[in-house]
Amino acid sequence: MTTSVDTQVVPPTAPRDAGEALPPVPGTQIDEAPQLTAAQRRRRGRGVDQSSPVVKIAGYIALAITVAVIMVPLYFIVITSLKTRPDIYSDPITWWPNPFNPQNYSYVMTTLEFDLYLRNSVIITGILTVVKVTLGVLSAYAFAFIKFPLRNFLFVLVIAALMVPNQITIISNYSLIAQLGWRNTFIGIIVPLAGVAFGTFLMRNHFLSLPKEIMEAAEMDGSSFFRTLFKVVLPMSWPTVIAFTLITVVGEWNEYLWPFLVADTSATAPLPIGLTLLQDVEGLTNWGPVMAGTVLATLPMLVIFLILQKRMIKGLTAGAVKG
Amino acid sequence: MTTIARPPVPGEPAQQDPPVRRRQGTDWRQVGLAALLIVPNLVLLLVFTYRPLLDNIRLSFYHWNIASPRKTFIGLDNYIEWFTSPSTGTIVFNTVVFTIAAVAGSMIIGLALAMLLDQKLIGRGPVRSMVFAPYVISGAAIGVAFQFVFDPGYGLIQDILARLGLDSPHFYQNAGWALFMITTTYVWKNVGYVFVIYLAALQGRREDLDEAAEIDGTPAWRRFWRITLPQLRGTTFFLSITVLLSSFQVFDIINVMTGGGPFEIGTTTMVFQVYQETFVNSRAGYGAAVATIMFLVVLLITVIQVRMQDKEQ
Numbered sequence: 001m002t003t004s005v006d007t008q009v010v011p012p013t014a015p016r017d018a019g020e021a022l023p024p025v026p027g028t029q030i031d032e033a034p035q036l037t038a039a040q041r042r043r044r045g046r047g048v049d050q051s052s053p054v055v056k057i058a059g060y061i062a063l064a065i066t067v068a069v070i071m072v073p074l075y076f077i078v079i080t081s082l083k084t085r086p087d088i089y090s091d092p093i094t095w096w097p098n099p100f101n102p103q104n105y106s107y108v109m110t111t112l113e114f115d116l117y118l119r120n121s122v123i124i125t126g127i128l129t130v131v132k133v134t135l136g137v138l139s140a141y142a143f144a145f146i147k148f149p150l151r152n153f154l155f156v157l158v159i160a161a162l163m164v165p166n167q168i169t170i171i172s173n174y175s176l177i178a179q180l181g182w183r184n185t186f187i188g189i190i191v192p193l194a195g196v197a198f199g200t201f202l203m204r205n206h207f208l209s210l211p212k213e214i215m216e217a218a219e220m221d222g223s224s225f226f227r228t229l230f231k232v233v234l235p236m237s238w239p240t241v242i243a244f245t246l247i248t249v250v251g252e253w254n255e256y257l258w259p260f261l262v263a264d265t266s267a268t269a270p271l272p273i274g275l276t277l278l279q280d281v282e283g284l285t286n287w288g289p290v291m292a293g294t295v296l297a298t299l300p301m302l303v304i305f306l307i308l309q310k311r312m313i314k315g316l317t318a319g320a321v322k323g
Numbered sequence: 324m325t326t327i328a329r330p331p332v333p334g335e336p337a338q339q340d341p342p343v344r345r346r347q348g349t350d351w352r353q354v355g356l357a358a359l360l361i362v363p364n365l366v367l368l369l370v371f372t373y374r375p376l377l378d379n380i381r382l383s384f385y386h387w388n389i390a391s392p393r394k395t396f397i398g399l400d401n402y403i404e405w406f407t408s409p410s411t412g413t414i415v416f417n418t419v420v421f422t423i424a425a426v427a428g429s430m431i432i433g434l435a436l437a438m439l440l441d442q443k444l445i446g447r448g449p450v451r452s453m454v455f456a457p458y459v460i461s462g463a464a465i466g467v468a469f470q471f472v473f474d475p476g477y478g479l480i481q482d483i484l485a486r487l488g489l490d491s492p493h494f495y496q497n498a499g500w501a502l503f504m505i506t507t508t509y510v511w512k513n514v515g516y517v518f519v520i521y522l523a524a525l526q527g528r529r530e531d532l533d534e535a536a537e538i539d540g541t542p543a544w545r546r547f548w549r550i551t552l553p554q555l556r557g558t559t560f561f562l563s564i565t566v567l568l569s570s571f572q573v574f575d576i577i578n579v580m581t582g583g584g585p586f587e588i589g590t591t592t593m594v595f596q597v598y599q600e601t602f603v604n605s606r607a608g609y610g611a612a613v614a615t616i617m618f619l620v621v622l623l624i625t626v627i628q629v630r631m632q633d634k635e636q
Contacts, residue, residue, distance in 0.1 A: 059439065059442055059444050060444065062439050063439065063440075063444055063446065063447070063450055066436060066439070066450060066453075066454065067450060067453060069511075070453050070454065070456070070457065070511075071453065072479070073468075073469070073472050073479060073511070076472060076479045077468045077471075077472070080471065088477065089476075089477050090477075091476075091477060091482075092482050092485065092486070093477065093479065093482045135363055135364040135367075136364070138360040138361070138363075138364070139360055139361040139364045139365075141360055142356070142357040142360035142361045143361070146353050146354075146356060146357040146360075147350070147353065148353065148354040148357040148358070149354070151357075154361065154365065157365070157368070157373075158361075158364065158365065158368060161368045161372045161373070163621065163622070163625050164372050164373070164376050164618070165568075165571075165572050165614075165617060165618060165621050166572065166574075167572065167574070167594050167597045167598070167614050167617060168375070168376055168379050168614040168615065168617065168618045169371065169372055169375035169376060169379065170375075170597075170598075170601075170614075171375070171379055171382060171389070171597075171601050171607055171610055171611050171614065172374070172375030172378035172379050172382065172611075173371055173375045174389065174601075174602075175389060175607075176375075178389075191367070191371070192371040193371075194367050194371075195364060195367035195368040195371055195372060196364055196367075197368065197372075200364065225356055250459050253461065254459075254460070254461040254462065254463075256461070256462060256463050256574065256575040256578075257574050257575070257598075260578070261602065271461070271464075272461045272462075272463035272464060272575070273463075275461075275463055275464055275467050275579075276463060276467070276578070276579055279467050279470075279579060287471050290467060290471070291468060291471065293467075294464045294467050294468040297461055297463075297464040298460045298461065298464045298465075301459045301460060301461070302456060302459065302460065304459075305452075305455075305456060305459045306452065306456075309452055309455070312459070313455065313519055316458075316516065316519070317516075317519055317520050317523060
């Protein structure tokens with residue numbers, strides 16, 4: 001990653017388009033339709049109508065297998081969450097709950113305190129998302145638009161944090177957080193996770209792709225930082241900011257290792273940890289509530305994904321495709 | 324953040340002395356603003372990423388129970404122990420097998436799905452979403468749920484196998500099958516990422532080459548090896564490194580599905596060993612040594628990646 005960041009030292013007159021400013025993994029604009037050649041247009045236009053029926057049938061069989069491999073386990077999880085215990089332990093398995101047992105959900109929510117884990121997940125994810133998106137946008141703004149000493153070095157320092165695996169930081173961080181008495185507190189879960197490396201990279205690359213003239217105009221007007229940010233930069237950046245926000249939401253909601261180490265009560269632990277604790281208590285004997293807990297932990301992200309998938313995929317794949 | 328409005332040099336001196344500014348090339352008001360913008364993030368990364376990274380290396384030379392303030396310096400003993408311990412062979416084997424199987428599995432299946440769903444098939448849109456959906460689900464949740472999917476007595480897999488007249492393997496008692504179960508679960512959850520990136524690459528490639536070959540009557544498998552695959556080389560390289568690094572670091576699925584077992588270390592990978600030694604066996608120094616070795620591996624992979632990418636360009 002480091003090498004091409006140096007190419008950032010370009011003469012101010014050089015065009016600063018995204019392709020040039022990007023590190024070796026280029027192209028954040030995958031949402032744009034590719035330029036089609038005449039042959040491509042022809043091919044797209046005609047579809048598969050010319051391929052043989054055998055190929056077509058094979059394609060649909062493959063499609064059906066794909067759907068089955070993904071949906072059957074999910075379906076199995078959902079129906080198990082609605083079954084009574086004898087129904088779960090039937091052989092062969094039943095494909096429809098008989099009788100319906102939504103009590104698994106109320107049992108999980110009240111007796112097993114999933115309402116609290118859910119609340120904790122919302123608090124942790126909410127705060128982390130606001131903090132990370134703010135920090136990411138602000139640092140990216142500085143790296144993209146302001147000239148200051150050591151800029152390239154500091155930028156490399158920020159994105160190189162992506163390379164440091166979690167498991168090498170947990171021991172020392174755990175020791176620090178425990179000494180501060182921050183175990184089982186929101187601050188202890190949130191603060192060590194709040195630094196932003198990828199988001200800074202993503203936003204900076206986007207900012208560098210903005211037309212330079214607009215920034216210059218804002219500068220000439222003597223426009224203040226806040227005005228430039230809110231009136232000029234952000235209005236041209238919402239898709240990227242939203243993509244960044246969505247991947248942060250998903251990432252923090254699913255974060256496991258760190259909260260697992262520092263939180264072990266329903267007072268602060270998020271859903272995935274609650275699920276682990278629930279599994280320790282109920283698992284292997286009482287699968288109904290465990291599955292209900294799984295569905296509750298999973299559903300919010302699936303719903304967000306289904307509504308906003310295009311924007312989310314843009315964020316998750318940004319920087320990955322050779323453009 | 325309101326302090327941003329108070330740069331170190333107040334007022335509007337910028338308009339009065341532009342020549343000085345230009346000669347020095349540094350506008351200190353701007354530098355002050357930049358500092359305010361990046362310092363909070365930088366401090367967080369320094370304190371919670373770089374400090375522990377260095378501290379971890381230091382701790383790896385100590386004998387230390389994480390709950391106690393007393394540490395004993397033991398030099399390289401932790402490393403010597405790791406390299407000579409009989410369980411290290413199994414743990415490295417598990418890590419390598421899991422990582423390679425996860426990379427190969429998700430790359431091959433991901434590419435196959437991308438090629439399938441690049442075709443004009445009715446219903447491909449919803450299926451594309453379906454393939455990607457598991458990627459946004461929590462690994463811990465998938466792990467918990469798939470424990471029951473793989474349950475040899477009452478799970479989904481044993482039921483399907485029973486319909487085919489087969490007995491279910493003992494996924495939880497046999498280390499090989501346990502590793503298979505974890506790998507399968509990981510691939511099931513993460514293949515959507517590989518799929519989406521390959522799909523985007525397929526849509527962006529030059530199809531005229533493919534066209535020409537098709538008209539020439541080149542057989543499909545040959546077109547795939549000679550034209551499609553070389554065009555995807557950059558993406559393949561990027562994905563193999565990304566998936567390699569992320570599967571090397573999987574913790575959640577292993578923790579909830581097998582807890583590193585059966586037989587103590589049946590599915591223990593290096594990440595899980597770091598956790599197990601530090602937080603369960605109270606040997607934080609030893610855990611730190613394993614973490615340091617892992618970090619060196621990650622560093623090596625990244626250096627190779629950067630080198631090869633530079634070569635390509």
